[in-house]
Amino acid sequence: MTVAAIPTKSVRAAPSPPPGAMPLALTINGEHHRVEVDPRTTLLDLLRDHLRLTGTKKGCDHGQCGACTVIAGGKRINACLSLALQHDGDKVTTIEGLGTPDRLHPLQAAFVKHDGFQCGYCTPGQICSAVAVLGEIKAGIPSHVSADLTAPMRATNAEVRERMSGNICRCGAYSNIAEAIAEVAAA
Amino acid sequence: MKAFTYERAKSPAAAAAAVAGQPGAKFLAGGTNLLDLMKLQIETPTHLVDVQDLKLDRIEPTADGGLRVGAFVSNTALAADARVRRDYAVLTRAIVAGASGQLRNKATTAGNLLQRTRCPYFYDTNQPCNKRRPGSGCAALGGYSRQLAVIGTSDACIATYPGDMAVALRVLDAGVETIDAHGAARTILLAEFHHSPGDTPHLETALAPGELITAVTLPPPVGGHHVYRKVRDRASYAFALVSVAAIIQPDGSGRVAFGGVAPKPWRSDAADAALPEGATAVTARAFADARPTADNKFKIALATRTLAATIAQARPA
Numbered sequence: 001m002t003v004a005a006i007p008t009k010s011v012r013a014a015p016s017p018p019p020g021a022m023p024l025a026l027t028i029n030g031e032h033h034r035v036e037v038d039p040r041t042t043l044l045d046l047l048r049d050h051l052r053l054t055g056t057k058k059g060c061d062h063g064q065c066g067a068c069t070v071i072a073g074g075k076r077i078n079a080c081l082s083l084a085l086q087h088d089g090d091k092v093t094t095i096e097g098l099g100t101p102d103r104l105h106p107l108q109a110a111f112v113k114h115d116g117f118q119c120g121y122c123t124p125g126q127i128c129s130a131v132a133v134l135g136e137i138k139a140g141i142p143s144h145v146s147a148d149l150t151a152p153m154r155a156t157n158a159e160v161r162e163r164m165s166g167n168i169c170r171c172g173a174y175s176n177i178a179e180a181i182a183e184v185a186a187a
Numbered sequence: 188m189k190a191f192t193y194e195r196a197k198s199p200a201a202a203a204a205a206v207a208g209q210p211g212a213k214f215l216a217g218g219t220n221l222l223d224l225m226k227l228q229i230e231t232p233t234h235l236v237d238v239q240d241l242k243l244d245r246i247e248p249t250a251d252g253g254l255r256v257g258a259f260v261s262n263t264a265l266a267a268d269a270r271v272r273r274d275y276a277v278l279t280r281a282i283v284a285g286a287s288g289q290l291r292n293k294a295t296t297a298g299n300l301l302q303r304t305r306c307p308y309f310y311d312t313n314q315p316c317n318k319r320r321p322g323s324g325c326a327a328l329g330g331y332s333r334q335l336a337v338i339g340t341s342d343a344c345i346a347t348y349p350g351d352m353a354v355a356l357r358v359l360d361a362g363v364e365t366i367d368a369h370g371a372a373r374t375i376l377l378a379e380f381h382h383s384p385g386d387t388p389h390l391e392t393a394l395a396p397g398e399l400i401t402a403v404t405l406p407p408p409v410g411g412h413h414v415y416r417k418v419r420d421r422a423s424y425a426f427a428l429v430s431v432a433a434i435i436q437p438d439g440s441g442r443v444a445f446g447g448v449a450p451k452p453w454r455s456d457a458a459d460a461a462l463p464e465g466a467t468a469v470t471a472r473a474f475a476d477a478r479p480t481a482d483n484k485f486k487i488a489l490a491t492r493t494l495a496a497t498i499a500q501a502r503p504a
């Protein structure tokens with residue numbers, strides 16, 4: 001009996017590009033991609049529907065929930081409010097690029113340890129956002145709760161909560177999310 | 188979204204010419220407001236001219252000791268600039284009080300200035316709205332108007348200008364530098380940038396079709412204590428019900444502008460002059476001509492209290 005090999009990555013025949021499609025090239029999680037997209041395609045839909053990187057989630061599709069947070073050009077953004085074409089030449093990191101099941105990113109490990117989720121839908125966005133938040137604090141970017149705008153920024157509970165306010169968790173796992181981030185910030 | 192074509196312009200004049208030369212064309216900056224509205228088919232451009240390659244992403248000193256902020260500088264970069272934090276803190280405070288970290292990373296200086304109203308009836312395409320569909324009427328007038336404007340409105344539209352950054356720019360007496368399709372440059376004072384609705388609420392700014400914002404200029408620093416206070420329905424990631432941007436000098440004089448109350452950042456000389464007399468005197472002047480609805484008249488009392496807290500915060504300890 002022969003067993004058909006199950007491809008670890010599904011390889012789909014590229015659908016023929018729609019009329020008016022435009023080419024773009026970008027690097028996602030270190031892998032180079034060349035695609036042709038209808039100009040209406042958002043970065044989020046490119047990731048999920050064209051490249052099958054479904055770790056990044058679609059919650060609201062209007063910038064109101066943070067489920068689609070990815071890191072593009074070193075900055076966290078909402079992939080739902082960005083056209084794929086705006087990212088021609090960019091480097092993008094998604095949750096799939098941060099860690100793997102056997103080599104978790106420290107924030108992924110901390111979310112598991114502290115139970116920073118219930119249903120898990122918001123989690124990829126929370127973790128991508130948190131990775132960037134710690135970078136923003138290190139870079140001295142101020143927030144709404146920073147008392148002194150000219151002093152170095154610190155990853156206090158109040159700072160982390162304010163900076164993470166663009167990521168909604170419908171399950172209300174906020175206090176555990178804050179603990180997970182605090183542990184990594186202190187490490 | 189309706190179908191559109193897309194291009195990346197190579198120079199400011201080429202971008203302006205591309206938009207001016209094609210009816211239905213629009214500039215695309217961060218996209219955080221425009222794409223949102225395109226998904227709802229409130230905006231239906233047929234061509235987008237992306238301005239990201241125009242090299243308008245620098246903050247540089249001006250000859251008179253102020254700053255010139257490129258139109259494409261992100262909200263995060265502007266708020267974090269060391270010169271802005273030191274000399275124009277009200278601007279940093281206003282920016283970080285708005286939206287979320289993700290949105291501020293993508294949003295740009297020009298796009299922020301040009302963000303459109305959050306009137307719920309503007310967003311609901313089943314409702315009449317003179318701003319969205321000129322001449323169709325205004326559903327907000329007899330509707331739910333808690334978030335809407337109390338002053339500067341008209342019988343055609345009572346929407347607010349929703350942004351935070353522009354309220355700070357108003358107290359800073361900022362200017363908006365533009366270039367048109369023929370390469371002609373001009374500066375529009377922020378005070379004259381946003382229009383009152385009158386009979387034409389769909390015409391929101393002083394920009395001509397195809398006119399590109401290239402920069403926002405800040406006059407030399409004026410010192411004083413800089414405060415931005417924003418009152419909203421939750422502590423973060425929400426638009427203002429009322430906000431106050433103020434620069435208050437040690438002798439109690441200063442400048443003040445209000446957000447969330449009018450179709451533009453709301454400031455007047457008479458209100459500024461009353462600052463040493465306290466909050467009640469200021470808002471009595473600033474809101475003398477107010478025409479609130481039953482739903483939103485609370486905003487006037489809220490503005491007085493928010494300003495009182497602002498003045499207390501600015502008082503030397």
Ligand SMILES: Cc1cc2nc3c(=O)[nH]c(=O)nc-3n(C[C@H](O)[C@H](O)[C@H](O)COP(=O)(O)OP(=O)(O)OC[C@H]3O[C@@H](n4cnc5c(N)ncnc54)[C@H](O)[C@@H]3O)c2cc1C
Pocket residue numbers: 062063064213214215216217218219220221222223238258284285286287290293294295296297298299300301302349350351352398399400401424425426427
């Ligand atoms: C969930 C959510 C919450 C938000 N909360 C807040 C808040 O609390 N406070 C606040 O102030 N804002 C808030 N915002 C709005 C946000 O600040 C704006 O979406 C953003 O600033 C727009 O900038 P942009 O560069 O993305 O603009 P775009 O969406 O790219 O453009 C907006 C408009 O500006 C025009 N434009 C862009 N650049 C130029 C140029 N150089 N010259 C001429 N025209 C130009 C475009 O054609 C378009 O009409 C929120 C947005 C969202 C989605």
Ligand code: SF4
Pocket residue numbers: 304306307308309315316317318319324325326327328335343344345346388
């Ligand atoms: S207030 Fe203005 S934006 Fe709102 S429904 Fe009326 S016309 Fe439209």
Ligand code: FES
Pocket residue numbers: 057058059060061062063064065066067068069078079080081
């Ligand atoms: S899906 Fe992008 S913010 Fe909700």
Ligand code: FES
Pocket residue numbers: 116117118119120121122123168169170171172173
């Ligand atoms: S874990 Fe369910 S939405 Fe956050």
